[in-house]
Amino acid sequence: MNIPLVDLKAAHEEVADEVRAGFERVLAATAFIGGDEVRLFEREYADFGGVAHCVGVANGTDALELALRAGGVGAGDEVVLPANTFIATAGAVARTGARPVLVDCLPDNFLMDHQAAADAVGPATRAVVPVHLYGQCAAVAELAAGLPERVRVVEDAAQSQGATRDGRSPGSGGIAATSFYPGKNLGAYGDAGAVLTDNEELAARVRATANHGGVAKYRHDVPGFNSRLDGLQAVVLRAKLARLADGNAARRAAAARYDALLADLAAAGRVVLPSTAAGNVHVWHLYVVRIAGADRDDVVGKLNAEGIGAGVHYPAPVHLTPAYRHLGHRRGDFPNAEEAADRILSLPLYPQITADQQQRVVDALADALL
Ligand SMILES: *Cc1c(COP(=O)(O)O)cnc(C)c1O
Numbered sequence: 590m591n592i593p594l595v596d597l598k599a600a601h602e603e604v605a606d607e608v609r610a611g612f613e614r615v616l617a618a619t620a621f622i623g624g625d626e627v628r629l630f631e632r633e634y635a636d637f638g639g640v641a642h643c644v645g646v647a648n649g650t651d652a653l654e655l656a657l658r659a660g661g662v663g664a665g666d667e668v669v670l671p672a673n674t675f676i677a678t679a680g681a682v683a684r685t686g687a688r689p690v691l692v693d694c695l696p697d698n699f700l701m702d703h704q705a706a707a708d709a710v711g712p713a714t715r716a717v718v719p720v721h722l723y724g725q726c727a728a729v730a731e732l733a734a735g736l737p738e739r740v741r742v743v744e745d746a747a748q749s750q751g752a753t754r755d756g757r758s759p760g761s762g763g764i765a766a767t768s769f770y771p772g773k774n775l776g777a778y779g780d781a782g783a784v785l786t787d788n789e790e791l792a793a794r795v796r797a798t799a800n801h802g803g804v805a806k807y808r809h810d811v812p813g814f815n816s817r818l819d820g821l822q823a824v825v826l827r828a829k830l831a832r833l834a835d836g837n838a839a840r841r842a843a844a845a846r847y848d849a850l851l852a853d854l855a856a857a858g859r860v861v862l863p864s865t866a867a868g869n870v871h872v873w874h875l876y877v878v879r880i881a882g883a884d885r886d887d888v889v890g891k892l893n894a895e896g897i898g899a900g901v902h903y904p905a906p907v908h909l910t911p912a913y914r915h916l917g918h919r920r921g922d923f924p925n926a927e928e929a930a931d932r933i934l935s936l937p938l939y940p941q942i943t944a945d946q947q948q949r950v951v952d953a954l955a956d957a958l959l
Contacts, residue, residue, distance in 0.1 A: 592937045592946050594898035595772045599941040600836075604828040608778075611824030618820075626823035631783070633830055637751070639758035640765075640785045642792035645818025646799050649747045649768020652782035653681035655816065656766045657716055659784070659794040660741040662687050666715035670745075671701035672906040673926035674720045678745050679907045681766075687715065689916065691908050693923040697864045699877070699933075700727040702925075707735035716741040721749030721759060723902070724774070724840075724874035725865055729763070730755065746785065748874040750774040751837045755868040760785030769826055774840070774874050775833050777822040839940035840873035846944060847876055847936060850951040858882065859958045875902055876938040883958050885932050891957035897950055900935045 601608075615626060627645055635643035646652050662668060664686030670678050672691040682689045692705040701719050710717070717740060719727035726749055733742050746752075746759035747768035759765035767773075769781035784795045794811070797803050802813030829836075844863070854860045861879035865871050880888055885901070892899040906926040908918035920927060936950055 591896035592898060592942075592950060593939075594900050594935065594937050596939045596941055597771055597776070599939065600776070600829070603832060604825070607828040608825055611828065612821060615820040615824055620820045622817055622819055624820045624823075626820045626827065627818050630818070630823040630827045630830070633827060634783060635785070637830060637833065638760065638785050639753075640760045641787045642785070642789065644784045644792055644795045644799065645823065646782050646784060646795075647816040647818065648780040649766060649770060649773075649782035650677040650681050650684075651799070651816040652766035652768065652784050653678065653718070653743070653745055653747075654684045655795045655799055656743045656764045656784045656786075656791075657681060657685045657687070657718075658798060659791045660716055660743055660764060662715045662741075662743075665713065667711060667713040668716045668718060669706050669709045669714060670718040670907075671706075671720050671722075671926070672908050672923040673699060673903070673929055674722065674745065674907065675747070675903060676907060676910065676912065677747075677768075678718060678720055679913060682718065688713075689907070689913065690714070691906075691916065691918065691923060693925045694722075694929065696925045696928075698725065698866050699723065699925075699929055700725070700866065701732075703728045703732035703735065706732060710736060710740055714740050716743050718743050718745050720745040720747075721752060723863070723877055724748055724752055724872040725869040726752050726754035726757075726759065728754070728866070729759075730757070733763075747773060747782075749872060751833055751870075752872045753870045754866070760787070762787055764788065764791055769822070774837060774872055775826060775829055778825045779822055781818055781822045781826065783818070836940035837872040840938060841871065843938055843940075843942050843947065844871070844873045844876050846947050847938075847951070850947060851878070851954075854951075854955060854958065860954070873938060875935045877902065877933050877935050879929070879932045880934055880958070881932070885934055888954070888957045889934060892950075892953055895953045897953050898937050901930075901933060902935050904930055906930050
C-alpha cells in the first residue's frame with residue numbers, strides 16, 4: 590500500500606456528506622460568487638483565527654499581494670522576505686511592483702532570521718514578510734520591535750492555519766495572508782485564499798481591490814482586479830474548518846510519534862529532527878527532517894520507489910531559481926537556506942495517518958539510509 594505525502598481522499602471522506610448537502614444549497618440559491626456560504630465562512634474563519642476580519646479571495650498568492658497592496662506596497666518599494674519559502678511569497682511581492690529583498694533563515698527551525706530581516710531594511714523598504722513555514726510561526730513580535738514605524742509586517746500564513754506563537758495568531762494586530770490550496774491544513778477543492786486582519790480599513794481596502802475596486806456593483810473606488818472566493822469552495826472550507834482543530838491535534842500527535850520512531854536514527858546522526866521554537870503551537874503542515882551523511886535526492890528516490898510520498902519543500906531557495914536570477918545573488922549568499930534546500934526531506938503527514946503507516950515510513954527511511 591502506498592503512503593501519500595498528503596491523503597486528500599481520506600480528508601474528503603470525512604466531509605463528503607456535508608459537502609454534498611452544501612453544494613445543493615449553493616446550487617439552489619445560485620450563489621456562485623460571494624453569498625451566504627462565503628460570508629459565513631469568513632466569519633467562522635476570523636473567529637477561528639483570532640482576528641476581527643477575514644476576506645476570502647481566489648488563492649493565497651493573491652491574498653499576499655492584496656495584503657501588501659493594502660499596506661501601501663507598490664512600484665519602487667522594497668519588501669524583505671526569506672530566501673527559503675514557496676516561490677509564491679516572492680511572486681506576490683514582485684506582482685506589486687516592489688523589489689524582493691531576500692534574507693537567510695535560522696539554521697535550526699528554518700524560520701526567517703528576524704535580525705537579518707531588520708538589518709536588511711533600507712530607506713525604500715515598505716514591508717517585511719515573515720513566512721510561518723511548515724506550520725510554526727516566525728518571530729513576528731521580535732521582528733516588529735526591530736522595525737521602523739513605516740515598515741509593515743505582512744505575514745505569509747499559508748502553512749500555519751491554527752498555529753500561534755506566545756498565544757498570538759497570524760494577522761492579529763496586523764495583517765496576514767493564507768492559502769486554501771487543497772494540500773494546506775485547511776484545503777479547498779480548488780484554489781482559494783484569505784486575508785486576515787484586525788484592521789477594518791485594511792480589510793475594506795482588500796475587499797474592494799479584490800472586487801474590481803469596489804464592494805457595490807459598478808462603483809469603482811480604487812483600481813482593482815478580480816480575486817474572489819466562490820460559494821462552492823466556501824462550503825468545503827466550512828465543513829473542513831469544523832474539523833481543523835482536531836486535524837491539527839492529530840498532526841501534532843503524528844509528529845510526536847515520528848520524533849519517537851526516529852529517535853535512534855537521530856541519535857546515530859543520520860537525520861536531524863524538526864525543531865519547534867519556544868512559544869509556538871505548531872500545526873505541522875509538513876514534517877521536515879534533515880538528512881545527514883547520505884544524498885538527499887537518492888533517499889527521496891528510494892522512498893518514492895517504495896510507494897512513500899516523501900517530498901522536498903523546497904528544492905531551490907528563491908535566489909537560486911531562474912525566475913529571480915535578476916536579483917543578482919549567487920550560491921553562498923544565504924548559506925542556511927541553501928544547506929536546507931540540499932538536505933531537507935518531508936515525510937508523509939496528515940491527520941488520518943496511522944501508527945502502522947508511520948512505522949513503514951521510518952523503516953523505509955532507515956533502509957534508504959543504510
Ligand atoms: C501555498 C503557499 C502560498 C500560495 O498559495 P496559493 O494558494 O497556491 O497561491 C504562498 N506562500 C506559501 C508559504 C505557501 O505555502
